[in-house]
Amino acid sequence: MTLSPHGIDNVAQAQAAWPERRAICRALLGAAVVATSPFVQAQRMYSGTLLSLPQMMDPIVAGRPLREGGVLIDIPVLVDNGFLVPARVVVDSPMTEQDHVTHLYLLSQRNPVTQMALFHMGPWSGRAEIGTRLRLAGSQKVVALARRSDGSFVWQQTDVIVTESACVDGT
Amino acid sequence: MSQARMQLPSRVQTGELVKARLLVAHPMETGYLQDLNGRTIARNVIRELTCDYGGRQVFRVEPSSGISGNPFFEFFFRAEQTGELLVRWVDDQGQQGQLRQTLQVQPPASRPAR
Numbered sequence: 001m002t003l004s005p006h007g008i009d010n011v012a013q014a015q016a017a018w019p020e021r022r023a024i025c026r027a028l029l030g031a032a033v034v035a036t037s038p039f040v041q042a043q044r045m046y047s048g049t050l051l052s053l054p055q056m057m058d059p060i061v062a063g064r065p066l067r068e069g070g071v072l073i074d075i076p077v078l079v080d081n082g083f084l085v086p087a088r089v090v091v092d093s094p095m096t097e098q099d100h101v102t103h104l105y106l107l108s109q110r111n112p113v114t115q116m117a118l119f120h121m122g123p124w125s126g127r128a129e130i131g132t133r134l135r136l137a138g139s140q141k142v143v144a145l146a147r148r149s150d151g152s153f154v155w156q157q158t159d160v161i162v163t164e165s166a167c168v169d170g171t
Numbered sequence: 172m173s174q175a176r177m178q179l180p181s182r183v184q185t186g187e188l189v190k191a192r193l194l195v196a197h198p199m200e201t202g203y204l205q206d207l208n209g210r211t212i213a214r215n216v217i218r219e220l221t222c223d224y225g226g227r228q229v230f231r232v233e234p235s236s237g238i239s240g241n242p243f244f245e246f247f248f249r250a251e252q253t254g255e256l257l258v259r260w261v262d263d264q265g266q267q268g269q270l271r272q273t274l275q276v277q278p279p280a281s282r283p284a285r
Binding site: 083084085088106108111112113115116117118119120121124125126127129130131132133134135136166167 | 188192199201203227228229230231232233234235236237239242244245246247248249
């Protein structure tokens with residue numbers, strides 16, 4: 001808008017134009033936010049919410065006795081590809097009729113689905129050992145939680161650094 | 172054609188621990204990824220996979236999207252006698268698959284009784 005010598009009318013017009021410009025700016029900003037929202041969502045998916053250990057285990061344990069240790073988790077510390085993470089879990093148990101592991105849970109701190117897998121086992125297994133390949137949405141703690149035949153739980157955690165997450169859509 | 176493969180030791184004696192390594196061909200779609208047109212691919216993972224041997228379920232797993240595509244499972248069980256291992260699974264779409272494989276079990280090497 002050019003300033004003309006026509007006096008106060010034009011100045012008033014110029015001032016009146018400002019709220020309009022602000023509205024346009026706001027609209028543009030809003031459009032930009034909407035346009036990038038899939039990216040924002042993907043980012044949110046990647047970073048996830050890191051659950052606390054009680055948040056991960058309490059729904060399963062439900063107040064029964066819980067002890068840390070007695071479980072060995074074998075996962076590489078540094079993983080290149082979150083889509084395929086080799087994991088091996090061994091629970092220290094004699095696997096007899098009297099004392100064996102009945103369930104083994106693999107829990108993820110960051111994945112959209114916390115419980116990655118549930119394995120059933122019993123005295124016929126002979127050894128409380130499981131090998132599988134996980135999918136991990138970024139660096140996080142992985143928890144192995146085992147339910148013993150007396151109803152108590154043992155657990156162990158390990159830290160995994162994932163350089164490429166399994167949730168890379170839209171980025 | 173075959174959707175799954177299982178690796179078993181070739182020589183097993185009665186009472187010995189057997190390590191089974193199982194690989195299933197399945198996409199294990201998480202339900203979070205999109206196809207090239209930007210449409211979300213529906214979740215389709217194996218809900219349950221079981222292995223029966225000698226009239227007993229020796230292995231059972233309930234995977235979720237946290238298990239990789241073409242899932243791999245390694246598990247142990249005790250060999251009793253020669254018999255068939257029957258692996259069965261069902262996914263979110265209700266598709267079922269199975270694999271039959273025979274485990275050859277030899278009687279324990281008996282010492283000459285003298």
